[in-house]
Each structure stands twice: as structure tokens, then as C-alpha cells.
Amino acid sequence: PARVTLRTIRKKYEQGEQLTMVTAYDYPSAVHVDAAGIDLLLVGDSVAMVVHGHDTTLPITLDEMLVHCKAAARGARRAFLVGDLPFGCYETDVRDAVRSAVRMLKEGGMDAVKLEGGSPARVEAARAIVETGVAVMGHVGLTPQSVSVIGGFRPQAQVAEEALRVLDQAQALQRAGCFALVLECIPGPIAAAITRSLTIPTIGIGAGGECSGQVLVYHDLLGMMSHPHHAKVTPKFCKQYAQVGETISAALQQYRQDVEARAFPGPRFSPYTISHTEVLSLA
Numbered sequence: 001p002a003r004v005t006l007r008t009i010r011k012k013y014e015q016g017e018q019l020t021m022v023t024a025y026d027y028p029s030a031v032h033v034d035a036a037g038i039d040l041l042l043v044g045d046s047v048a049m050v051v052h053g054h055d056t057t058l059p060i061t062l063d064e065m066l067v068h069c070k071a072a073a074r075g076a077r078r079a080f081l082v083g084d085l086p087f088g089c090y091e092t093d094v095r096d097a098v099r100s101a102v103r104m105l106k107e108g109g110m111d112a113v114k115l116e117g118g119s120p121a122r123v124e125a126a127r128a129i130v131e132t133g134v135a136v137m138g139h140v141g142l143t144p145q146s147v148s149v150i151g152g153f154r155p156q157a158q159v160a161e162e163a164l165r166v167l168d169q170a171q172a173l174q175r176a177g178c179f180a181l182v183l184e185c186i187p188g189p190i191a192a193a194i195t196r197s198l199t200i201p202t203i204g205i206g207a208g209g210e211c212s213g214q215v216l217v218y219h220d221l222l223g224m225m226s227h228p229h230h231a232k233v234t235p236k237f238c239k240q241y242a243q244v245g246e247t248i249s250a251a252l253q254q255y256r257q258d259v260e261a262r263a264f265p266g267p268r269f270s271p272y273t274i275s276h277t278e279v280l281s282l283a
């Protein structure tokens with residue numbers, strides 16, 4: 001199948017078709033996302049939470065992200081690959097931002113990078129990265145890398161003043177040359193207004209149904225952590241399309257029981273044999 005490019009994405013957006021994006025962090029998840037015909041595959045820094053078990057996205061490093069990018073890139077043949085710039089690798093100055101973004105393409109095999117926030121400094125970083133020749137996806141609303149100043153994972157733009165600020169940031173990121181924007185955890189009507197005001201697509205998560213597309217986290221949409229005793233909760237806005245966690249648990253328990261009962265491997269899964277005379281000659 002032909003690779004998804006910025007031109008493909010642009011065309012779909014202009015024809016009013018919804019864009020689809022899902023995260024993936026390794027070879028098998030990328031194969032699954034790609035084979036499902038998802039347009040954009042995001043190697044998100046959410047990997048810090050759903051794969052590494054951290055409580056926030058802050059601890060993941062650029063080098064760790066690159067390992068995930070490389071593995072995911074090997075599994076995707078069609079999807080447009082976006083890699084998250086992790087916390088700490090693009091905020092200090094524009095040179096850092098450009099250097100980090102270049103690594104995501106040269107080493108990670110990504111097609112584009114995503115960065116969080118719409119402050120003047122972030123907009124400057126986005127512009128410099130685009131000028132270098134790396135496509136940039138913006139991300140406004142709830143920006144999990146700012147959890148320290150936000151004070152938790154809370155919905156954003158709940159009051160008009162804040163909503164206007166998010167709208168301003170979105171427009172500034174568009175002027176900086178971003179090809180699309182993630183809108184996270186803002187009221188649907190605000191996301192709809194932002195989407196209407198832009199000429200680039202918006203990809204919503206917890207932002208209602210009037211964005212130009214939607215994104216969900218792989219492990220959340222698959223119900224990977226759906227065990228009742230597990231501390232990690234699936235976000236309110238996430239529809240679980242499967243309970244993969246239960247399937248995995250059941251399989252692992254069955255395997256344990258089979259081995260303990262000597263039902264596995266048995267003759268069926270013991271393929272390597274040797275003739276009886278050879279065995280006798282060993283004695």
C-alpha cells in the first residue's frame with residue numbers, strides 16, 4: 001500500500017474525511033496499527049506511562065524515545081510516523097529543539113515530530129524545526145509534559161479566557177508551519193471553534209467529535225490494563241474497543257496450569273525426536 005504522506009493527509013482533510021491516529025511504541029503494535037489502515041502512527045511519550053509504568057510522561061528521555069521510534073518504524077509500511085519530542089529535549093533553546101527533531105528523523109525513522117505547548121518560545125521552536133525541514137505537529141489544551149504547573153491531568157479551557165488563549169496558541173502554531181495540531185481534553189465546542197478557525201487539521205483526544213480526526217493511546221483503546229485490581233485507570237474519554245488485558249491474563253494462567261499439570265508440552269509440542277536405538281546407545 002502507498003505510504004501516507006503530508007499530501008495524503010492534506011487531501012483527506014480538504015475532502016472533509018476524518019483522520020485517524022493511534023499510538024504505537026514497538027514492532028508488534030506498529031504492525032497492528034499499520035495493518036488496520038490508521039493514517040498516522042504516533043510514537044507518543046505516553047510510552048513512559050503505559051509501557052515503562054511511570055505516573056507521568058516526564059521521565060522518558062530522547063534516547064529512550066529513539067529506541068521506541070526505531071522499533072515502531074520497522075513495523076509500519078504505510079502509516080505516517082510522528083514521534084513525540086520528550087520533555088526536556090526542546091525547551092531550553094531552539095538549537096536543542098532542532099537537534100532533537102533531526103535525531104527523531106535521522107535515527108528514529110520518523111516522518112515528523114510533535115511538541116507540546118503554544119507559548120512564544122514553543123512556537124519559535126516549531127518554526128525553526130519546520131525551517132530545518134522537519135514537519136511538526138503541535139499539541140495544545142492539556143499538555144501532559146506541563147503536569148507540574150497544571151497540577152495534575154485536568155481538562156483545560158474550561159473558562160472563556162483560557163479557551164481564547166488555547167485558540168491563540170493554535171493559530172500561532174499554524175502560522176509557524178505546523179501541519180496539524182492535537183487538541184487534548186478541552187470542551188467539544190471549543191475544539192470545534194478552533195478547528196473551524198484553522199486551515200490545518202486538528203486531531204482530538206477528549207475534545208469532542210468536531211475535530212478533523214481522532215487519536216487514542218494503543219493500550220487504552222485495547223483495554224490492556226482492564227484488570228479490576230490494576231491501579232492505572234483508563235481515561236474517561238477513551239472507548240475500550242477490546243479487553244486485551246483479560247485475554248492476556250487468561251492465556252498466561254492457562255499456560256501456568258498446563259505446565260503445572262504436565263499438559264504442556266506433551267507429544268504435540270515435542271517435535272525433536274531421536275531414534276530408540278540412539279537413545280539406547282547413550283546408556
Ligand code: KIV
Binds near residue numbers: 023042045046047
Ligand atoms: O503521547 C501520546 O500518546 C500523545 C497523544 C495522547 C496525543 O501525545
Ligand code: NA
Binds near residue numbers: 057084
Ligand atoms: Na505525548
